[in-house]
Amino acid sequence: xxxxxxxxxxxxxQTELEEHNYKYYVLAQPEISDFDFDMKLKELxxxxxxxxxxxxxxxxxRVGSDISSDFEQVEHKYMMLxxxxxxxxxxxxxxxxxxxxxxGTECEYVCELKYDGSxxxxxYENGVLTRAVTRGDGVKGDDVTNxxxxxxxxxxxxxxxxxxxxxxxxxxxxxxxxxxxxxxAELEEKGEPLLANPRNTAAGTLKMKNSSIVAARKLDAYLYxxxxxxxxxxxxxxxxxxxxxxxxxxxxxxxxxxxxxxxxEFIRKWDTERFNLPVATDGVVIKVNSRNLQENxxxxxxxxxxxxxxxxxxxxxxxxLKSVSYQVGRTGAVTPVANLEPVPIAGTxxxxxxxxxxxxxxxxxxxxxxxxxxxKGGEIIPKITGVDASKxxxxxxxxxxxxxxxxxxxxxxxxEGEVAHYCPNEDGCPPQIKGKMEHFVSRKAMDIDGIGQETxxxxxxxxxxxxxxxxxxxxxxxxxxxxxxxDKSAQRIIDGLEESKKVPFERVLFALGIRYVGETxxxxxxxxxxxxxxxxxxxxxxxxxxxEVGTRIAESVxxxxxxxxxxxxIEKLKAExxxxxxxxxxxxxxxxxxxxxxxxxxxxxxxxxxxxxxKMIEKNGGKNVSxxxxxxxxxxxxxxxxxxxxxxxxxxxxxxxxxxEFLKMIE
Ligand code: IVH
Numbered sequence: 178x179x180x181x182x183x184x185x186x187x188x189x190x191q192t193e194l195e196e197h198n199y200k201y202y203v204l205a206q207p208e209i210s211d212f213d214f215d216m217k218l219k220e221l222x223x224x225x226x227x228x229x230x231x232x233x234x235x236x237x238x239r240v241g242s243d244i245s246s247d248f249e250q251v252e253h254k255y256m257m258l259x260x261x262x263x264x265x266x267x268x269x270x271x272x273x274x275x276x277x278x279x280x281g282t283e284c285e286y287v288c289e290l291k292y293d294g295s296x297x298x299x300x301y302e303n304g305v306l307t308r309a310v311t312r313g314d315g316v317k318g319d320d321v322t323n324x325x326x327x328x329x330x331x332x333x334x335x336x337x338x339x340x341x342x343x344x345x346x347x348x349x350x351x352x353x354x355x356x357x358x359x360x361x362a363e364l365e366e367k368g369e370p371l372l373a374n375p376r377n378t379a380a381g382t383l384k385m386k387n388s389s390i391v392a393a394r395k396l397d398a399y400l401y402x403x404x405x406x407x408x409x410x411x412x413x414x415x416x417x418x419x420x421x422x423x424x425x426x427x428x429x430x431x432x433x434x435x436x437x438x439x440x441x442e443f444i445r446k447w448d449t450e451r452f453n454l455p456v457a458t459d460g461v462v463i464k465v466n467s468r469n470l471q472e473n474x475x476x477x478x479x480x481x482x483x484x485x486x487x488x489x490x491x492x493x494x495x496x497x498l499k500s501v502s503y504q505v506g507r508t509g510a511v512t513p514v515a516n517l518e519p520v521p522i523a524g525t526x527x528x529x530x531x532x533x534x535x536x537x538x539x540x541x542x543x544x545x546x547x548x549x550x551x552x553k554g555g556e557i558i559p560k561i562t563g564v565d566a567s568k569x570x571x572x573x574x575x576x577x578x579x580x581x582x583x584x585x586x587x588x589x590x591x592x593e594g595e596v597a598h599y600c601p602n603e604d605g606c607p608p609q610i611k612g613k614m615e616h617f618v619s620r621k622a623m624d625i626d627g628i629g630q631e632t633x634x635x636x637x638x639x640x641x642x643x644x645x646x647x648x649x650x651x652x653x654x655x656x657x658x659x660x661x662x663x664d665k666s667a668q669r670i671i672d673g674l675e676e677s678k679k680v681p682f683e684r685v686l687f688a689l690g691i692r693y694v695g696e697t698x699x700x701x702x703x704x705x706x707x708x709x710x711x712x713x714x715x716x717x718x719x720x721x722x723x724x725e726v727g728t729r730i731a732e733s734v735x736x737x738x739x740x741x742x743x744x745x746x747i748e749k750l751k752a753e754x755x756x757x758x759x760x761x762x763x764x765x766x767x768x769x770x771x772x773x774x775x776x777x778x779x780x781x782x783x784x785x786x787x788x789x790x791x792k793m794i795e796k797n798g799g800k801n802v803s804x805x806x807x808x809x810x811x812x813x814x815x816x817x818x819x820x821x822x823x824x825x826x827x828x829x830x831x832x833x834x835x836x837x838e839f840l841k842m843i844e
Contacts, residue, residue: 180228183224183227183228184228184230186224187221187224187225187228187230187235190217190220190221190224191221191232191235191236191334192334193217194214194217194218194221194236195236195332195333195334197209197214197217198236198239198329199332199336199424201214201329202329202330202397202426203330203332203421203424203425203426218236218237221235221236221237222237225237233323233326233333234305234306234326234333234334235333236333238326238327238333239326239327239329239333239392240327240389240392241323241324241326241327241387241388241389241390241391241392241393247386248319248320248321248384249319249320249803250313250317250318250319250320250803251308251310251317251318251319251320251803251804252316252317252802252803252804252805252806253298253310253313253315253316253317253318254300254345254404255345255404256315256316257296257298257312257313257315257318257347258315258476258479258480258481259315259479259480260462260480260481260484260485260486261477261479261480261485261486262460262485262486262487262488263485263486263487263488264487264488264490266441266444268485268487269437269440269441269444269463269485269487270437272463272485273437273440275482276465276474276482276483279473279474279482280465280470280473280474283436284465284466284467284470285412285414285433285434285435285465285466285467286433286434286436286437286439286440286463286464286465286466287413287414287417287431287432287433287434287463287464287465287466288431288432288434288440288443288444288461288462288463289401289428289430289431289461289462289464290428290430290431290447290451290454290458290460290461290462291458291459291460291461291462291486291487291488292348292349292351292399292401292428292456292457292458293349293351293375293376293456293457293458293459294349294350294351294352294375294376294379294380294456294457295311295312295349295350295351295376295379295380295383296311296312296347296348296349296350297309297310297311297312297321297325297347297348297349297350297383297398298310298311298312298318298345298346298347299325299331299345299346299347299348299400300343300344300345301335301340301343301344301345301346302342302343302821303342303343304334304335304338304340305333305334305335306322306325306326306331306332306333306334307322308320308322309321309322309324309325309326309331310322311380311383311384319384321383321384323388324382324383324384324385324388324391325350325383326388327388327389327391327392327396328350328396328397328398330397330398330426331398331425331426332423332424332425334424335423335424336422336423336424337422337423339409339419340419340423341405341406341407341408341409343405343406343821344403344404344405344406344408345403345404345405346400346402346403346404346420346425347400347401347402347403347404348398348399348400348401348402348425349398349399349401350379350380350383350396350397350398351375351379351396351397351398351399351456351457352375352376352378352379352382352394352395352396352397352456353375353395353397353455353456354375354455354456354457355455356394356395356396357372357374357375357378360372360378360394373558374457375456375457376457379396382394382396383396397426397456398426399426399427399428399456400420400425400426400427401417401427401428401462403416403417403420408468410468411467411468411469412466412467412468413464413465413466413467413468413471414431414433414466416468417431430447430454433466440463443461444461444487447461447489448489448490451489452523458489459488459489460486460487460488460489461486461487461489462484462485462486462487463484463485463486463487464483464484465483465484470483471483491552491553492522492523492552492553493522493550493551493552493553493562494520494521494522494527494550494551495520495548495549495550495551495565496517496518496519496520496527496548496549496551497517497518497546497547497548497549498515498516498517498543498544498545498546498547498548498549498561498576499516499517499518499545500515500516500545501513501514501515501516501532501538501543501545501576502514502516502583503579503583504583504608505582505583505584505600505606505608505609506608506612507608507609507611507612507613507615507616508599508609508612508692509599509600509601509602509603509606509609510597510598510599511579511582511583511589511597511598511599511600512531512532512533512534512597513531513532513533513534513535513538513578514529514530514531514532515529515530515531515532515543515549515561516528516529517529517530517549517551520551522551522553522559523553525553527551527553527559529558530549530551530558530559530560530561531558531559531560532560532561533560533596534596534597534598535578535591535596535598536596538576538578541561541563541564542564542575543561543564543575543576544564544569544573544574544575544576545573545574545576546569546570546572546573546574547564547565547568547569547573548564548565548568548569549561549563549564549565550562550563550564550565578598582600582602582606584600584606584607584608585600585602585605585606585607587600587601587602587605587606588601589601604644604740604742607637610637610643610644611633611634611637613644613645613690614633614636614637614642614644614645614648615629615630615633616688616690617645617648617688617689617690618633618648619688621684621687621696622684622687622688623677623680623684623685623688624673624677624680624684625648625670625673625674625676625677626669626670626672626673626676627666627669627670627672627673628648628670628673632670635659635660636648636651639659641655641656641659644746645689645746645750646746646749646750646753648674649674649749649750649753651670651671651674653667653668653671656670656671677755678753678754678755678756679756680755680756681703681756681759681760681763682703682709682756682757682758682759682760683696683699683700683702683703683704683759684696684699685750685755685756685757686699686702686703686709686712687699689737689743689746691733691734691737692733692737693729693730693733694730694733694734697725698725698726698730701723701724701725701726702723702726702734703759704759704763704767705723707758707759707764708757708758708759709747709751709757709758712734712738713738713744713747715731715734715735716735717731717732717735718731720734720735763796766793766796766797766843767796767797768796768797768798768843769797769798770797770798770799770842770843771794771797771798771799771842771843772798772799773798773799773810774799774800774810774811775799775800775802775808775809775810775811776794776799776800776801776802776809776810776811776812776813777801777802777803777804777805777809777811777812777813778790778791778794778801778813778815779812779813779814779815779818779819779822780814780815780816780817780818781815781816781817782815782816782836783815783836784836784840785836787815790813790836790839793839793843794813797843805822805825805826805829805831806829807829809826809829809831810831810832811831811832811833811834811839812826812831812832812833812834813833813834813836813839814833814834814835815836
C-alpha cells in the first residue's frame with residue numbers, strides 16, 4: 178500500500194472505530210460485534226505500526242501502555258470549586274429565595290444527579306482531547322491524560338463541527354458497581370484487603386502509573402459542566418444537549434425544571450430511583466439554567482451562588498453491637514472497630530463499623546450488647562450514629578478503651594490535643610515495623626523493585642527481615658525458599674536492593690520514615706545541611722531557622738536522632754553503602770541566585786535538554802513550574818513554542834528569556 182493510501186485508510190478506520198466506541202459506550206447501542214470491532218482495531222494497529230503513525234488520540238491508544246508515568250502537576254485555567262450542600266427541602270427553598278432575590282425574577286433550574294466519583298477537567302482543542310487533569314486542590318491537579326484516554330466513554334475526537342476551538346468540560350470519573358464488585362471478589366479470593374468504595378477506587382485507578390491496568394479497570398465518565406468562551410448556547414441544559422451531540426456522555430437523567438416545585442419532584446423521584454443506577458450517586462445538583470444569570474449570581478470564595486447540592490440521606494438500620502476490637506496502624510494509631518450482628522443495608526451485609534476514636538465511643542456511651550443505629554454513606558465501612566437506650570439491659574457493660582497495645586502490650590499514650598491513642602513502641606510493635614518497612618521500599622522512597630506489602634508481611638513473619646536494615650542481609654536462597662517466590666522474583670529483589678544503594682540522600686532520608694519528614698522536607702534538609710551528620714547534630718532552634726521547617730518538624734527530627742537504635746540503624750545502612758550525603762552533582766553549582774522565581778520552560782534548546790535546565794533552575798533555588806499563571810516570573814524560551822502558550826505569556830506580560838540569558842543569570 179502506498180503511504181498516501183495508507184494514511185487515508187488509517188484515518189477512516191480511526192473514525193469508524195471511534196464511532197463504534199461512541200455507540201457502544203455513550204449510547205449503549207452497539208452496532209457491530211466485539212469480534213468485528215477487535216478485527217478492525219487490529220488492522221488499524223498494524224497499519225499505524227507499519228507507517229509509523231503515533232497519534233495519541235487514535236482508538237489504538239485506548240488500551241493504555243505499561244510505560245509508567247509520573248504525573249505532572251498543572252494549574253487549572255478555571256479553579257475547580259465545590260458546591261455548597263443542602264440536606265433538606267427547606268434549604269433548597271432558601272437557595273431558591275436567595276437566587277430570585279439577586280436576579281429579581283423566576284428562573285429555570287437544571288437538576289442533575291450528583292455522581293459520587295472523582296472529578297476531572299478535560300480540555301479540547303480543535304476537537305481533540307489535549308489534557309485531562311484531576312481536581313487536586315482546586316487550583317492545581319495531576320495531569321492524567323494518558324489514563325483518561327483509556328476510558329471508552331470519553332471522546333478522543335469530537336463529532337460534528339460546531340464545538341468551540343478551545344474549551345474545558347468537567348465531570349466525574351466513576352467505577353460502575355459491577356466492575357467494583359468483581360474487583361473486590363478477586364481480592365477476597367486472594368485474601369487481600371478489600372477496596373473501600375467505588376469512589377476511592379476510581380480516584381486511585383486514575384493515578385495508576387500503568388495505563389494498561391487503568392484500561393482494564395473499565396472506568397466510566399459522566400460530564401456536566403462546560404467552560405469556555407463563545408459557547409453556542411446560553412442555557413446550561415441546552416449546552417449539555419450540544420455536548421452530547423459532540424460525543425460526550427451526558428446523563429439522560431437530567432431534568433429542566435420550571436420552578437422549585439419541579440425540583441422537589443425530581444429529588445423525590447431519585448431519592449429511591451437511584452438504587453437502580455449502575456454507578457454511585459449521593460445527591461442531586463440544582464443549577465440555574467441560564468449561564469447569563471449564572472454570571473450575575475457569581476461565586477463565593479468556595480462555590481458558585483448559582484448551584485447547590487442536595488445530599489441524599491444515608492441508609493441506616495439498627496443491629497446489635499457484639500464486641501469492639503482494635504487495630505494498630507503503621508503510625509501506631511489505634512483504631513477501634515465495632516463488630517456487629519450482620520444486618521443488610523443498601524444492598525450489602527454489614528458486619529463491622531468504624532468507631533474512629535475513644536471520644537466517639539464515650540460520646541455514644543456504647544455498651545456491649547447495645548442495639549445501635551448504623552448508617553452507610555459512600556463508604557463500605559459504615560458508622561454507628563446512635564444507641565437505642567430503651568433496649569439496654571442493666572447488665573450490659575460499657576465499652577472502655579483498651580490501655581495496652583493489642584499487638585505488643587505496650588501501654589498506650591494519648592498526646593495532648595490529639596484524639597487518637599498511640600502505641601509508642603514504634604521500633605518493637607509488629608504492625609508499625611511492617612508499616613515502616615513498606616514505606617522504606619515504596620516507590621517515592623527507596624523504590625525497591627519486587628517488594629510490596631505482601632512481601633514485607635512474608636519476610637517479617639518468616640523472620641527473614643525484622644526491620645529495615647535486615648532487608649540488606651537477605652540472600653537469594655532465602656527468598657527462593659519462600660512460598661510463591663519464583664527464581665526471577667527473588668533475583669529482582671536482590672537487584673532492587675543493590676540498586677537502591679544509588680538512591681539519592683534526600684530519598685533515603687524520606688525513606689527513614691521520620692514523622693513529619695515528607696518528600697519536600699527531606700529535600701530541603703538535604704539541600705541546606707548536606708550530610709546526615711549535620712542533620713543529626715542540629716538543635717530544634719537551629720532547624721527552625723530553615724525555611725519550611727517549623728517547630729513540630731524540628732522536634733520530631735531531634736527526637737528521632739536522640740534514639741540510640743536509630744543511630745545504629747543509620748550506621749548499619751551506611752555500612753551497606755546507602756547514600757547519606759548530598760551528591761557531588763547536586764552540590765556542584767548550587768546557589769540561591771534564582772530564589773523566589775517561578776520559571777516555566779518551553780520549546781527546544783540548543784545547549785541543554787529541558788531536563789538539564791530544570792535541574793539548573795532547582796539547583797539555583799528557583800522553581801520550575803509547568804503551567805503559566807500570574808505567578809510565573811519568566812518563560813525560559815527555546816524554539817518552536819506553541820502559539821497558545823506564547824499568547825498567554827504575552828497577555829499576562831511575563832518576560833521571556835533565552836537559553837543564553839538564563840545561563841548568564843546563574844553564572
Ligand atoms: S457541578 C462549580 N454537577 O460534586 C462546581 N458537580 O461538591 C461545579 N459532582 O467537585 C460542579 N456530580 O466532583 C457538578 N452533576 C454534577 C455533579 C458534580 C458530582 C461533584 C463534583 C464537584 C462536587 C461538588
